[in-house]
Amino acid sequence: MLLIGAGWAEDHHDVEVQDESGRKLAAVNLPEGVTGIVGLHELVARHGGADLDPAEVVVGIETDRGSWVQALIASGYQVFAINPRQVNRFKERYASSGATSDKGDAHTLADMVRIDRAQLRAVAGDSEAAQAVKVVARAHQTLIWERTRTFQRLRSTLREYFPAALSAYADLTLTSTDALELLVKAPTPAAAEKLTRTQITAVLTRHRRRNRAAKAATVQAALREPQLGLPEQVTTAYAATATAHARLIIALNEQIAAMEEQVKAHFLAHPDAEIYLTMPGIAEITGARVLAEFGDDPNRYVSAKARKNYAGTSPVTRASGKSHTVQARYVRNNRLADALQAQAFSALRNSPGARRYYDKQRAREVGYNPALRQLGNRLVGILHGCLKTRTRYDEATAWSHHADLHAA
Structure with a gap:
């Protein structure tokens, strides 16, 4: 059996090969891509022999995604994705210095799959359909998280110079594209005060809002409420910042909607969806x-x-002792x-x-x-x-x- 630790990086992988006794057989730096995988197979053939069963090759790596991991699984190797925090905790069993390096991580990963393999979780052999669902579902959720972060920045900016916008667009929801378009159209209190009901209604109509007349009246009234002002130059700077955030959220809305369709399509194509x-x-x-x-x-x-x-x-x-809790x-x-x-x-x-x-x-x-x-x-x-x-x-x-x- 060969035990391999692969320290994962963006453009290369530090690899250490051990035998079952823990003796280091090789330590090399392999590039990302086909060349690196070929180099790894050559190491396996050199130290394991031509008769070695691929299932007798055990690999520890710090990720469960990417072409390298898929290539290792396709080769028939046992692959264990190990959280970097687990790697750090394992190191503390033998040293407390806190020193770290890519070569050191490769050595630790090889030790872990040799000593603690029974306690680790092998990378799942998910189907291609499930992997596709995972890619689009995670991308969709990440875009939503990014929109939320951007919205929080926009909301914080508006509180500083244009709090009336928060109440004016509350009924529309400030993350909605129509509210954001109105904000981009009139990003300062002075410009917003000049918005006519016809202009507001036109934006709401384009986005198929119901009760448009009533909503337009509410928005216009809120934008014309008296509020404390800032110097014109400062207001202009805030307006530019708010506009940038608003345009970014509009773009995110478009991509979230497009990715949502991808999520549904891939999910419904999976046999477990039913x-x-x-x-x-x-x-x-x-x-x-x-x-x-x-x-x-x-x-x-x-x-x-x-x-x-x-x-x-x-x-x-x-x-522990007399203490017993469920958390x-x-x-x-x-x-x-x-x-x-x-x-x-x-x-x-x-x-x-x-x-x-x-x-x-x-x-x-x-x-x-x-x-x-x-x-x-x-x-x-x-x-x-x-x-x-x-x-x-x-x-x-x-x-x-x-x-x-x-x-x-």
């Missing part, structure tokens, strides 16, 4: 995010508990946790069983978020059962046990 969409609280976008983070490798989760642990919905027990997991996949939280919240409205389960937790004086997290944990278990048996969600079957307890 099962996901039967689950309460899941539609195309939420379903795509959950599928993206769970993947579709049928051997990745050996039980419902394993899936719940990965999701971060199952609690953590901390027991939420805070080290988890935040993208998956957010999607499952959204699913649990939506399930309250369209699943009587989920509603009963949630109300039961609240009746035990469990807080809102912990009760929602417990519901999410239960839904993950149900999803696992549906995927394992390849059956659609059934309300009566999913909640039969809890329904009987409720009736009793």
Whole structure:
């Protein structure tokens, strides 16, 4: 068996090869791309021999994405994606200096897959369809996060020089393209005061707003409210800043809408989509995010508990002496946790069983978020059962046990 540590970087990879006893066989720097992969295969052939089974080559690397990882998996190697924080903690077992280097990381990764392989999670063998869903779902969510950050900057800027805009466009929602177009059209209090009702209505009409006349009147009145002013030169500088943020959000809105269509298309093309969409609280976008983070490798989760642990919905027990506490997991996949939280919240409205389960937790004086997290944990278990048996969600079957307890 060969144990390989691959320190991942943007344009190169420091690689160390060990045998089963931990003896260093080679330490090289390989380039990114085809040349690097060919070099790695040559190392394997040189030190493992022509008869070495690819499954006997174990690779530790600090990422689970990219062409290098896919090439390693396609070669039949065992590949373990190891979080950089785990690498740092492993180093602390043998040294406390805190020193770090790419070569040192490669050595540590090789040691980890040699010593602690049973405690590590192999990179899932997800299908190409699942990988595609993951790419677009994550990109879509990242764009939304970027829009939120940009909006917070815009809101902070408006509070400094043009607070009337915040109240004027509150009913339209300031992240909406029509409100942003009005802000770009009149980015200063003086210019906004001159906006006519006809101009405002024209923008609302172009974006198919309902009750346009009433909304235009409300916006115009709010923009003409008296407010404290700043020197003209300072106001002009603020206006330029706000305009830049507004134009950026308009562009993000356009790309988010386009990426949303991609998410739906890739998700609906996946064979598991039919099962996901039967689950309460899941539609195309939420379903795509959950599928993206769970993947579709049928051997990745050996039980419902394993899936719940990965999701971060199952609690953590901390027991020492007389102390015994049960706490939420805070080290988890935040993208998956957010999607499952959204699913649990939506399930309250369209699943009587989920509603009963949630109300039961609240009746035990469990807080809102912990009760929602417990519901999410239960839904993950149900999803696992549906995927394992390849059956659609059934309300009566999913909640039969809890329904009987409720009736009793």
